[in-house]
Amino acid sequence: MPSGRSLASCLLLLLVLLAPTDSVTAADNDREPIVVQDPQYGEVLFYFYQEDYFPAIVRLLAAKEQQQLMDHVDEAELLLGGMYLSYGHHLEAATIFQQLLADNVDPDIRDRTWFFLAKIWYQRGYLDKSREALSYIAGELPKNLRREALMLEAQILIDAGEYDAAIAKLENWKGKTEWASYAKFNIGVALVRSGRVDEAAKLLEDLGNLNPFNNELMSLRDKANLALGYALLQDGQPAAAKSPLQRVRLEGPFSNKALLGVGWADAEMDNYQRALVPWMELRSRNLLDSAVQESMLAIPYAMAQLDSISQAADHYLNAIEAFYEETNRLDRAIYHIESGQMFDDFLADDPLDSTGWYWRLEELPEGPEGRYLFHLLATHEFQEGLKNYRDLNYLYRNLDDWQQNVEVYANMLETRKEAYAERLPRIEDALARADLDEMVGRKLEFDSTLNNIEEGGDWLALATKSEFEMWGEITGLESTPALAADIPEAEEVRDKIELLKGVLQWELEREFGDRLWRIRRNLRQGGEALVAAQRSRRQIAETMRTEPLYFEELTTRVYGLAPRIELMKLRVGDAMAKQRAFLQSIAVGEMQAQKQRLDVYTVQARFALAAIYDVAATVGEVSE
Amino acid sequence: MTKTLISLMATATLMLSMATVAEDATLMDADAVMAEAKSVEAAESESRDEFRSLDQDVQTLKKEVLDLNRDLFLLEEELLFPANSQVAFFVSMDVGEYFELDSVNIKIDGKEVANYLYTGREADALIRGGVHRVHMANLKTGDHELVAIFTGKGPHVRDYRRGATMRFDKGIGAKYLELEITDRVKKQQPEFVIKEWE
Numbered sequence: 001m002p003s004g005r006s007l008a009s010c011l012l013l014l015l016v017l018l019a020p021t022d023s024v025t026a027a028d029n030d031r032e033p034i035v036v037q038d039p040q041y042g043e044v045l046f047y048f049y050q051e052d053y054f055p056a057i058v059r060l061l062a063a064k065e066q067q068q069l070m071d072h073v074d075e076a077e078l079l080l081g082g083m084y085l086s087y088g089h090h091l092e093a094a095t096i097f098q099q100l101l102a103d104n105v106d107p108d109i110r111d112r113t114w115f116f117l118a119k120i121w122y123q124r125g126y127l128d129k130s131r132e133a134l135s136y137i138a139g140e141l142p143k144n145l146r147r148e149a150l151m152l153e154a155q156i157l158i159d160a161g162e163y164d165a166a167i168a169k170l171e172n173w174k175g176k177t178e179w180a181s182y183a184k185f186n187i188g189v190a191l192v193r194s195g196r197v198d199e200a201a202k203l204l205e206d207l208g209n210l211n212p213f214n215n216e217l218m219s220l221r222d223k224a225n226l227a228l229g230y231a232l233l234q235d236g237q238p239a240a241a242k243s244p245l246q247r248v249r250l251e252g253p254f255s256n257k258a259l260l261g262v263g264w265a266d267a268e269m270d271n272y273q274r275a276l277v278p279w280m281e282l283r284s285r286n287l288l289d290s291a292v293q294e295s296m297l298a299i300p301y302a303m304a305q306l307d308s309i310s311q312a313a314d315h316y317l318n319a320i321e322a323f324y325e326e327t328n329r330l331d332r333a334i335y336h337i338e339s340g341q342m343f344d345d346f347l348a349d350d351p352l353d354s355t356g357w358y359w360r361l362e363e364l365p366e367g368p369e370g371r372y373l374f375h376l377l378a379t380h381e382f383q384e385g386l387k388n389y390r391d392l393n394y395l396y397r398n399l400d401d402w403q404q405n406v407e408v409y410a411n412m413l414e415t416r417k418e419a420y421a422e423r424l425p426r427i428e429d430a431l432a433r434a435d436l437d438e439m440v441g442r443k444l445e446f447d448s449t450l451n452n453i454e455e456g457g458d459w460l461a462l463a464t465k466s467e468f469e470m471w472g473e474i475t476g477l478e479s480t481p482a483l484a485a486d487i488p489e490a491e492e493v494r495d496k497i498e499l500l501k502g503v504l505q506w507e508l509e510r511e512f513g514d515r516l517w518r519i520r521r522n523l524r525q526g527g528e529a530l531v532a533a534q535r536s537r538r539q540i541a542e543t544m545r546t547e548p549l550y551f552e553e554l555t556t557r558v559y560g561l562a563p564r565i566e567l568m569k570l571r572v573g574d575a576m577a578k579q580r581a582f583l584q585s586i587a588v589g590e591m592q593a594q595k596q597r598l599d600v601y602t603v604q605a606r607f608a609l610a611a612i613y614d615v616a617a618t619v620g621e622v623s624e
Numbered sequence: 625m626t627k628t629l630i631s632l633m634a635t636a637t638l639m640l641s642m643a644t645v646a647e648d649a650t651l652m653d654a655d656a657v658m659a660e661a662k663s664v665e666a667a668e669s670e671s672r673d674e675f676r677s678l679d680q681d682v683q684t685l686k687k688e689v690l691d692l693n694r695d696l697f698l699l700e701e702e703l704l705f706p707a708n709s710q711v712a713f714f715v716s717m718d719v720g721e722y723f724e725l726d727s728v729n730i731k732i733d734g735k736e737v738a739n740y741l742y743t744g745r746e747a748d749a750l751i752r753g754g755v756h757r758v759h760m761a762n763l764k765t766g767d768h769e770l771v772a773i774f775t776g777k778g779p780h781v782r783d784y785r786r787g788a789t790m791r792f793d794k795g796i797g798a799k800y801l802e803l804e805i806t807d808r809v810k811k812q813q814p815e816f817v818i819k820e821w822e
Contacts, residue, residue, distance in 0.1 A: 039714050039800050039821050042755025049749035054690075061694035062701075089690075091683045124679055125672040381675050388682045395689045402696050409703055557699050564692055572689065575681050582678055586671070 037071030038063070048079065053087040054394065074100075088387060090120050094129070101136075111137045115149050122152055123380045131156050147179040154186055163194035178217050181207060185220060188227070197231065204228040208244050221247070222254040229261050238268035256282060256291035263298060272302040287326060288371055290597060296322060297605055309612055316609040323602045330595045333372055337587050343580050346386070347393050372591050385583045392576045399569045406565060410558050417551050427540065436537060440530055446523055450516070459505070459512040462519070467508060474501050701760075709762040710798040713738070713770075714821065718806040720751040723784060723814035724777040725805065730759055731771040737761060758803070763794045772803045774816050790818040 036042040040063035047056035060080050063069050069076045081096030094117055101110045118133035134153055141149055150169060157166035167190045173183040184203050191200035207224035210217065229245035232238075242265045248258035259278035266275035279302065282295035300315035336342055376382045453461045463471060477483070477497050483490050705712075715728055725747050730738040738759035742750070750756060771789045778784030792801065800821035808815045 036716070036753060036755055039712070039755055039757070039802070042714070042716060042753070043757050045752070046746070046749050046754030046756050049752045049754045050745050054693075057690055058693040058697050061690060062697045065694060065698060087686070089683060089686045091680070092687055125676050381671060384679070385675060388679060391686065392682060395685065398693065399689065402693070405700070406696070409700070412703065554699070554703060557695075558703075561692070561696060561699065565696075568685075568689060568692060572685055575678070575685055579678055579682070582674060 038069050040066075040068040041072045041076060044076075044079070048083060051086070053083050054398070057083050057087060085117065085120065088120075088391060090117065090124065090126075093117070094133075107139045111139050111141055112145065115141055115145055118149070118152060122156065124384050125381065127156050127159055151179065151182060151186065154183070154190075158186065158190050158193065161193075163190040166190040167194075178214065178220075181210060181217055181220055185224060188224070201228060201231055204231070205244070208247055218249065219252065219254075222249055222252050222258070226254045226258055226261070229258065229265075233261060233264060233268070238265040241265045256285055256289045260291040260295055260298070263295070263302075267298070267302060267305075270305075272305045275302050287322060290594075293323070293326075293598065293601055297601055297608070300605075300608065304608070304612065309616065313609060313612050316605045316612070319605045320602055320609070323598045323605070327595055327598050327602075330372065330591050330598070334588055334591050334595075337584055337591075340580065340584075342587070343389065343583065347390070372594060373587055376587060376590055382583065382586055385579060385586070389576065389579045389583060392572055392579060396569065396572045396576060399565050399572060403562070403565050403569065406558060406562050410562070413551070413554055413558055420547060420551070424544070427544075431537065431540065434533075436530065436533055440534075443523065443527055443530060450519060450523065454516055457512070459508040462512055462515040463508050467504065471501075471504055471508075474504065705760050705762055705798075707798045708796055709764065709794075711761045711763045711794060712757055712798065712800050713759040713761070713772075713803060714800060715740075715750065715756045715758045715803045716754075716805070717750040718804065720805065721807045722779050722812060723774075723805055723807075724781075725750065725774065726776040727774075728758055728803065729773040729775075730803075731773075732761060732763070733768055755802075763799075765794050765796060767791060767793055770801065770818060772816070772818060774803075774805065778814060779812055784814070786814070786816050788816040788818045792820065 036045065040059065044056050044060045044063065047053075047059065057080065060069075060076060060083070064076065064080075077096060078100055081093045081100065084090070084093035084096065097113055097117065101113060114133045114136040118130045121127075121130035121133060130152070134149060134156075137149065140146065150173075154166045154169045157163070157169065167187050170183040170187045170190075173180050184207055188200040188203045188207070191197070191203070204224045204227055208221060208228055210221055212218040212221050225244040225247045229241045229243075229248075232241035232244070242262055245258045245261045245265065248254050250259075259282050263275040263277075263279040263282075266272070266278075276299065279295045279299045282292050283299065285292045287293060287296075296315070296319035300312035300319070303309075303312035303315060452458070460468070460471060474497060478494075478501075483494055483497075701710075713730060715725075717723075717725065725742050727739065727741045729736065729740075740756075740758050746756065769789065769791050771787060773785065773787045775783075775785045788803065790801070792799070802819055802821050804817045804819065806815045806817065807813075
């Protein structure tokens with residue numbers, strides 16, 4: 001029974017697994033030893049520690065059903081809840097936690113559990129449940145989780161449109177950690193959404209000037225500067241807008257938009273020559289980015305303003321060509337998604353054992369759509385939808401495997417029934433021939449005879465066949481008439497006979513005790529064999545009685561489970577189709593939006609080109 | 625033209641997200657943009673509702689398939705290994721300082737019935753307290769002999785191969801045997817013991 005590395009609490013361990021960051025690593029150490037008392041519980045842990053939650057849950061449910069976890073009742077229930085959570089079966093997990101976390105559980109563990117549940121629910125869009133789970137946190141979470149919980153709470157409020165409440169939650173945030181910066185940013189978001197843009201600008205200015213100490217903060221700083229720059233541009237302050245936009249790193253997710261903005265700031269100040277500098281830099285970048293697409297129109301616009309009409313016309317033509325090609329690529333990608341090929345590729349790439357909640361798809365399978373959808377991967381809905389799709393596929397394949405197995409079991413059962421039916425008459429015949437009762441009677445007779453022999457000291461009764469014959473011969477000689485004669489020869493013979501008799505009797509009397517013991521032992525062994533035979537017969541009789549019932553019960557189960565599997569497969573297949581349609585609609589919607597943007601840009605380019613041709617024609621006519 | 629382009633940029637980049645800090649973050653104060661943002665929010669909310677409805681279906685299915693799996697698992701076990709003849713062999717490790725398990729070979733009554741090679745993940749699960757059901761068998765009632773050979777890395781990362789043997793009596797009802805690997809601290813050696821699960 002392993003007592004090795006312990007489970008101080010199954011749940012504490014689960015929380016460690018649920019949070020692969022350093023947020024709960026402390027939980028990994030201080031555990032009390034626990035001894036696995038039931039092998040089935042140990043087996044569940046074997047799969048659980050490998051993060052194979054599905055087989056672990058199935059084994060736990062089976063062991064519970066068979067009442068094999070009597071020494072781990074509470075732990076098993078908590079473990080089950082935790083595994084449901086890890087497996088993404090969050091509603092069932094919550095039901096268990098609500099029952100178990102009310103009492104008997106360390107408040108610290110209880111609070112952490114509610115926090116993780118809140119986080120999962122938020123990611124799955126259960127905002128009400130997420131809020132409710134956060135409300136169950138009674139004590140103080142560890143510092144890092146406390147910050148995350150507060151952010152989560154604020155985000156839920158922002159999502160619910162309760163901006164003032166969100167601002168109130170975050171505005172007292174102290175410290176210079178990255179969380180404080182995120183808090184500021186989120187207050188900015190809430191302020192903008194509640195229409196208080198001026199206040200938001202001040203916050204963003206602060207954030208835009210912060211000294212970042214890691215990549216995330218650098219990214220946040222860029223984001224704030226970009227937001228502020230565009231806000232100032234929109235507000236008609238192009239000179240002021242340049243400064244935050246120029247603070248954005250040249251290489252980063254926001255650099256393209258910043259370069260575009262800097263160009264527009266210069267253009268707004270009629271400095272088209274300068275505006276061309278960042279825009280020409282954008283031209284060499286990836287056309288997928290909307291800022292790069294827009295720069296393809298901005299460059300000829302600036303050139304036209306600088307009276308380079310011919311160059312402007314060339315650039316517009318290039319832009320129209322590039323947008324056309326991109327639109328065609330988008331059409332192919334949309335077709336690829338609508339054909340379902342993308343999801344087949346995704347499932348083909350997915351290892352089936354990775355069914356944990358923390359699984360995330362980092363990149364899409366190679367395909368025409370991958371380049372358009374990479375940022376969808378960062379959204380909860382798409383990721384959670386993919387998880388569901390992957391889990392449904394796992395369920396489908398699991399049911400498929402069972403369906404084949406059940407067919408085999410049905411055949412196996414039929415074969416067994418046939419074999420039983422074939423053997424039964426032979427066994428019944430053999431049983432009829434073996435009269436155990438008569439054997440028991442004979443054994444009892446032997447016992448009685450032996451008792452009489454012992455009581456009477458009947459040593460002759462235990463003589464061997466040869467001894468008995470010898471005894472008969474000697475006693476036969478005794479009665480020979482010739483020996484009755486009163487002559488020395490007869491007397492000598494009589495003495496010899498007497499001696500022989502005496503010797504034989506002495507031998508038999510000497511052996512009597514030993515022989516009696518051996519016979520008793522043999523009789524006892526015979527008795528034991530008879531008892532075993534009687535037991536076997538009872539077992540056979542019991543088996544003959546129960547086997548048909550056993551067959552009947554198994555047949556009912558095997559043939560009852562087959563349609564359940566079939567029906568479940570249909571339902572899972574149906575759910576997969578719906579989930580796929582949902583993911584398709586998100587992906588296609590994303591690409592349609594990109595396509596529409598390109599269409600608008602194309603119309604604008606054509607319009608500008610037509611205007612240039614018009615001007616050129618007019619100039620030509622005038623010069624003629 | 626300028627305004628049109630900037631407005632497009634703004635619409636595309638208005639939506640801000642805190643948790644992921646992954647989306648674009650351009651703040652615009654125009655009423656039109658705010659109105660558009662609201663319509664995007666409404667679309668998001670609708671999409672969230674749709675996701676939630678699908679997710680609830682998936683949750684229900686997961687529960688039902690898990691329950692079905694439980695029933696199938698029990699059926700399989702009862703069918704393949706009826707309680708009367710069932711013998712299960714488990715491998716467990718206690719501490720595991722002096723032995724790194726690679727494989728276990730099992731012979732019953734002189735016949736090899738299992739040869740299991742452990743992955744790193746499985747060996748780690750054993751060290752952490754998991755118990756592996758390495759083999760299930762149907763045996764007649766009576767006396768049987770079990771021989772288990774453990775191979776792996778012993779102290780000082782040397783190749784290590786040890787056997788353990790046991791005679792056991794199979795009565796009526798299921799029997800569980802545990803092949804346990806423990807550390808004998810005094811000798812700084814692993815110890816291999818077979819025992820009946822108490």
